[in-house]
Amino acid sequence: MKQFAVIIPAYKPDHKCGSLIQQILAAGFQQIIVVDDGSGPQYADFFDSLSPVPEVAVLRHAVNQGKGRALKTAFHYILNQKIPFEGVITVDADGQHLVSDMLKIARKMAEAPDHVVLGARDFKQKDVPFRSRFGNRFTRLLFRLSTGAVLTDTQTGLRGIPGRHLPHLLSVVGERFEYEMNMLAALRSKKIPLAEVPIETVYLEKNKSSHFHPLRDSYHVYKIFLLYGLSGGASFALDIGLYWLFIQLWRSEEPQLFIIFATVAARILSSLFNYYVNRNKVFGQGSRKSFIRYYILAAFIMMMSAGSVHFLYAEWLGRGEIILKVFVDTVLFLFGFVVQRTWVFRKE
Template sequence: MNQFAIIIPAYKPDQKCLNTVEKIIDTGFDRVIIVDDGSGTEYKHIFNSLETFEEVTVLKHAVNKGKGRALKTAFRYILTNQFPFEAVITADADGQHLASDMVKLSEQLLETPDKVVLGARDFSKKEIPFRSRFGNRFTRLLFRLSTGTVLTDTQTGLRGIPVKYLSQLLEVKGERFEYEMNMLASLRKNEVEVTEVTIETVYIDDNKSSHFNPLRDSYHIYKIFIFYGLSGGASFVLDIGLYWIFIQLLREPAPILFIIMATIAARILSSLFNYYINRNKVFKQGSRKSLIRYFALAAFIMLTSAGSVHLLYAEWLGRGEVILKILVDTILFIFGFVAQRAWVFRKE
């Protein structure tokens, strides 16, 4: 077990944290790094008790900086001191990660030393709180759409990470709960393989001890999808506005073709706006080929939308063309996100 260090970010922990650390040490791990993430003087006695174990090192933030920053503090501490660990195992302080499952991860890390190992929970059990079950399924779907990676549990805090990847994980953006999602996405981009090990699913008091803020932290986790939606909405509004302006300007000079000309001009300008926002604000990457790929994708989506609606209307339904258009374009909107992430703005 001396090849591994257990890392536990802790914010206002209770007795469950002490119990977890005791079990970790009893299991045979001889280095546990606790990060006090600005818990305050009220919780000083907890960390004083933790420091009585010779296997425990407590690192401290003067103020709360978030789980992501706490993990980075521990990663930097290990790299700075050049400890001879093969890997680290991150765990939560609320007692929901068992020492026996940490042993499972360590065994898998020994078998696959080049892979990151995730402890995957079983969300099919009836005792799982609804918000956790729904949140996992929703996040798992969005993560698959945004990265192309299929995982059972994207929100697990129990992770085994080879030390050789810590330096690149320090470069990953995010200070709070979103850091863990960004970490998984960065592994995909850097072609680091990920494997999963099934662990026990433990929820204590309906997970009331969690410091996850549904609004603030969900925003950080899902902001790429939010920005993509806002970018599409803003481009639609711009397209309609430009269309109206060009209609006024072209009605008299081109009385026959003014609608077609206004449509094309408005779509080109709104598409350039959408391309700029998606490249620089949503996906934040791209290459010289991105613009060509973007318009190739836009043309494909436009033709697919028109053809699909026409086929469904003419061959099957014969009515409801507006509803058909909405349904088809909603599917294509999601497809567009995946295609832009994987192809248009991919990292060369």
């Protein structure tokens, strides 16, 4: 296992972290990089006890910066020190990743050196906490919608990463748990192959030692989708408000066409608002072509909405046009998210 370094981001670790490090060394790994992510003075003795171990490098954050930043700190260290490793294996500090599974990851990396290897847990087991099972299902769905890739476990912290990909991963946004999800999306966008290896599903004390904050960290993980939904809702409200305003202004001026004029004017202004928010706040990127792509997509979605509802109503059901409209537009809303992320606002 000389060719792989093990990275352990650690925040307020307990005794299991020390035991884990001993087991990793006993398994034959000869370089471990532990990142103290601002654990505080009360944990200084633990990290100081690791410093004399020649196979262990301890990196420190003065304050807690998040798991994503801790991983980037380790990546920086490896690249700056020019450590000659073929790849790294990232491991959680809470003892829920077994050394036997790390060896599986290492063997798979040796077999498929161009792949990023993920340790995939089995979430069908009865002892999996509800928040872990639900969170994985939801992130799997989002990942599939946004990238087209099907993964068993998008939240796994046990990952084998070839060293040549580390410079690219340093540019991936995210400082906390969302970084791991963003990392997978970035790898997919670069067409870097992903492989999964089944690992043991271990939850000690019902995952009590996890530092995942359900509200704060879920927001960061799902932030882009939540912002997309808020942007769509705000644009809808603006569209309705402008429609009402223009109706009041033009009802007497254009009694034959005021509804058409109000609809078109409101939709143009609300779509400009939606484009601006999505480009600058939701996806945070784009190019000169994004504006044209956005309106091509908008026109396509409008035609698909009208055509699909008409077909389902006129040719199939003959009733429930409102429910059909809600169903069709929900599907198109998800479709729009995928297309905007992968095509409209993609980096050139």
